[in-house]
Amino acid sequence: MTDMTKSLSLHLGLIALLLSLNWLLPSYHHGNLARIMVLAIYAIGYNVAFGYTGLLSLGHAMFFAAGMYGMALTVRHLGWSPAPALIAGILSGFVLSVIVGLLALRTSGVAFMIVTLMFAQSVFLIILYFTEYTRGDEGFVIQQAQRVMGGIDLSEAHNRYLAALLGFGVCLMLTWFLVGHPFGKTLIAIRENEERARMLGYNVYLHKLGAVVISGTISATAGALYGLLFGYAGATFATVQYSIFPLLWVLLGGAGTLLGPFVGTLFMFYLIDFTSEITTAYMLVAGVALVLLTLFAPQGFMGELRKRALGWLP
Amino acid sequence: MLALENIDVSYGNAQVLRGFSLLVAPGEITCLMGRNGAGKTTAMKAIMGLLPLAGGQITMDGKNLSDLPAHKVASMGIGYVPQGRRLFSELTVMQNIEIGLMARGGANSAEIRAEVLDIFPRLRERRDQRAQTLSGGEQQMLATARALCLRPDYLLLDEPTEGLQPSMIASIRKVALQMKNKGVGVLLVEQRVEAVLSMADKVAFIENGEAKEVVSVKELRRDTALLQRYVGV
Numbered sequence: 427m428t429d430m431t432k433s434l435s436l437h438l439g440l441i442a443l444l445l446s447l448n449w450l451l452p453s454y455h456h457g458n459l460a461r462i463m464v465l466a467i468y469a470i471g472y473n474v475a476f477g478y479t480g481l482l483s484l485g486h487a488m489f490f491a492a493g494m495y496g497m498a499l500t501v502r503h504l505g506w507s508p509a510p511a512l513i514a515g516i517l518s519g520f521v522l523s524v525i526v527g528l529l530a531l532r533t534s535g536v537a538f539m540i541v542t543l544m545f546a547q548s549v550f551l552i553i554l555y556f557t558e559y560t561r562g563d564e565g566f567v568i569q570q571a572q573r574v575m576g577g578i579d580l581s582e583a584h585n586r587y588l589a590a591l592l593g594f595g596v597c598l599m600l601t602w603f604l605v606g607h608p609f610g611k612t613l614i615a616i617r618e619n620e621e622r623a624r625m626l627g628y629n630v631y632l633h634k635l636g637a638v639v640i641s642g643t644i645s646a647t648a649g650a651l652y653g654l655l656f657g658y659a660g661a662t663f664a665t666v667q668y669s670i671f672p673l674l675w676v677l678l679g680g681a682g683t684l685l686g687p688f689v690g691t692l693f694m695f696y697l698i699d700f701t702s703e704i705t706t707a708y709m710l711v712a713g714v715a716l717v718l719l720t721l722f723a724p725q726g727f728m729g730e731l732r733k734r735a736l737g738w739l740p
Numbered sequence: 741m742l743a744l745e746n747i748d749v750s751y752g753n754a755q756v757l758r759g760f761s762l763l764v765a766p767g768e769i770t771c772l773m774g775r776n777g778a779g780k781t782t783a784m785k786a787i788m789g790l791l792p793l794a795g796g797q798i799t800m801d802g803k804n805l806s807d808l809p810a811h812k813v814a815s816m817g818i819g820y821v822p823q824g825r826r827l828f829s830e831l832t833v834m835q836n837i838e839i840g841l842m843a844r845g846g847a848n849s850a851e852i853r854a855e856v857l858d859i860f861p862r863l864r865e866r867r868d869q870r871a872q873t874l875s876g877g878e879q880q881m882l883a884t885a886r887a888l889c890l891r892p893d894y895l896l897l898d899e900p901t902e903g904l905q906p907s908m909i910a911s912i913r914k915v916a917l918q919m920k921n922k923g924v925g926v927l928l929v930e931q932r933v934e935a936v937l938s939m940a941d942k943v944a945f946i947e948n949g950e951a952k953e954v955v956s957v958k959e960l961r962r963d964t965a966l967l968q969r970y971v972g973v
Contacts, residue, residue, distance in 0.1 A: 608842045611835070611838065611839060611842065612839065612842065614828070614830075614831065615828050615831070615839045618827075618828035618829060618830055618831060619826050619827070619828055619829075621790070621810075621826065622822075622826040622827070622828065623828075623839070624790075624809075624810040624811050624814075625788055625790070625810055625811075625814050625820050625822070626811075626814055626839065626840055626843040626886065626887075626890065627811050627812075627814035627815035627843040627844075627890065628811055628843060629809075629811045630811065
């Protein structure tokens with residue numbers, strides 16, 4: 427079996443496993459997993475920029491929020507049905523990522539982090555400023571009647587789970603294809619040694635722009651899906667905290683690994699879920715766990731697995 | 741012909757190259773020699789478009805390279821193996837080579853891959869090993885192999901024998917001569933006199949960013965005073 431076949435089987439196997447869990451999980455974990463899959467899409471998007479291209483952004487919440495509000499505002503104010511609204515959300519993220527990419531990629535390193543953070547803060551402030559439309563901090567609920575797509579009620583638990591799985595599966599396999607494609611390999615080369623890639627004849631700026639756009643568009647897809655499936659859009663999702671989350675998920679799961687974002691999101695979600703039942707200082711416990719993991723598994727779960735046993739993991 | 745004509749290059753306020761000129765002919769190995777800080781690596785970086793020119797121009801076979809960004813210079817047929825190798829350390833040997841092949845747009849990849857691996861059979865043995873785990877000599881081979889994937893018309897080698905054992909130096913020398921025989925113009929920055937004398941056709945000296953004498957290796961063998969004057973050996 428070639429490495430490619432093994433990797434394809436593993437990824438399709440995970441999707442099949444998640445599909446079967448739709449009928450096996452108790453309702454509490456069923457709801458959690460739907461949420462985790464949508465958040466994992468966000469982490470997958472972040473991983474394209476950070477894990478595969480080496481672009482450390484502190485402002486990815488703007489893309490998530492662009493997707494969420496691009497979808498939710500068209501539903502709320504223009505009365506669009508979910509399908510075109512979802513596309514509007516994804517396109518919002520696409521356009522924003524082109525604009526941000528063109529400007530922010532004139533910088534690198536720490537300056538890139540700061541510029542992306544500033545852009546994200548601007549988006550957050552715009553959401554607060556136009557309270558009349560966005561309801562600012564409070565956000566707004568998307569009614570159940572507005573979440574019916576082609577006769578399928580997306581607020582119903584099983585439909586929501588399957589829609590989340592569909593989005594997750596598509597984004598996972600899209601990045602699987604991307605990483606195996608020459609474009610993806612070039613991104614890895616840029617991450618490893620930008621100057622060297624340039625000297626081999628690669629247009630580093632355009633490749634990085636491509637990475638930011640793909641990353642931003644996937645993140646926006648997550649935002650649009652989140653709003654649609656869970657029926658809410660709020661400014662919280664545009665805060666700096668929501669830019670840090672995907673970084674943590676990706677670091678924990680394994681930056682530059684395809685399954686890392688999902689594993690990291692799953693781990694972090696349940697770590698907070700379990701510890702919050704035991705103590706009110708759950709973030710302290712989560713923090714200690716993160717420090718330990720960073721010390722003893724610096725490449726994240728999947729990164730360590732790739733390093734120690736499964737060298738073929740993409 | 742790769743020609744540097746009266747180029748000026750500065751790092752901020754510090755001018756490193758002052759009206760520097762150099763000619764690299766196809767099918768010839770030209771060695772650039774000078775003391776540390778004389779401007780040898782700066783000249784190579786200027787050719788590659790990594791440093792802007794404050795004056796003068798660089799042409800390759802009549803085409804002006806002066807204002808081109810680095811990626812365009814490389815795609816016009818100049819391969820550069822920098823000092824310190826600069827590999828994609830997390831990638832395997834084959835993945836490093838594939839990145840080099842893809843830079844050409846993928847044309848004749850299988851043929852070039854086989855050609856490069858024939859030149860460096862050691863890399864074939866190490867094909868699935870991560871670049872960072874290779875020895876210094878193997879890393880130099882890989883860096884050179886990756887540059888050869890571009891099938892360059894001109895090849896720039898910056899201190900390729902630095903820190904290598906004699907057998908590895910012999911391999912690098914063999915490759916430089918092979919390239920020369922194929923009509924590739926090789927520009928070599930090198931400190932080891934014996935390596936220079938064994939492979940170069942001519943030597944250009946540089947001092948404080950200015951071009952000095954250009955002599956054939958035959959002349960240099962007869963009169964080693966120039967080495968004493970410009971390199972201190």
